[in-house]
Amino acid sequence: MLISSAYAQGSGGGNDLLIQLMPILAMFVIFYLLLLRPQQQRMKQHREMVANIKRGDTVVTSGGIIGKVTRVKDDGELEVEIADNTRVRVIKSTVAEVRVKGEPVKETA
Numbered sequence: 271m272l273i274s275s276a277y278a279q280g281s282g283g284g285n286d287l288l289i290q291l292m293p294i295l296a297m298f299v300i301f302y303l304l305l306l307r308p309q310q311q312r313m314k315q316h317r318e319m320v321a322n323i324k325r326g327d328t329v330v331t332s333g334g335i336i337g338k339v340t341r342v343k344d345d346g347e348l349e350v351e352i353a354d355n356t357r358v359r360v361i362k363s364t365v366a367e368v369r370v371k372g373e374p375v376k377e378t379a
Contacts, residue, residue: 320362323348328369331360 323329327339329350337350340357348360 319368320365323362323365323368329360329365330367330369332364332366335360 323339323342325339325342328336329339329348330336331350335350335352335358337352337358339348340351341349343349346362348362348365349357350360351357
């Protein structure tokens with residue numbers, strides 16, 4: 271008698287499976303919207319920023335070095351002057367920020 275009632279409760283059809291999968295699908299949608307999509311947009315903005323670096327721009331590398339671009343090479347490198355007569359070669363992708371001539375320094379509160 272107890273076994274037959276247990277079988278009766280389990281026979282709901284295909285609707286139960288769809289209802290059980292809805293929270294999982296909703297989690298994937300939320301994961302995409304909150305994590306993956308913004309990261310893709312930031313990567314796209316960084317690629318555009320790096321592609322538009324020109325001579326005379328002030329750049330900040332991801333290592334914290336601030337300098338002025340003296341030469342842009344086609345092979346993915348920049349020559350950055352960090353002090354008088356001190357130039358270093360930097361890979362373009364390591365540039366974290368570009369401060370164009372005349373742009374004020376961002377102040378943090």
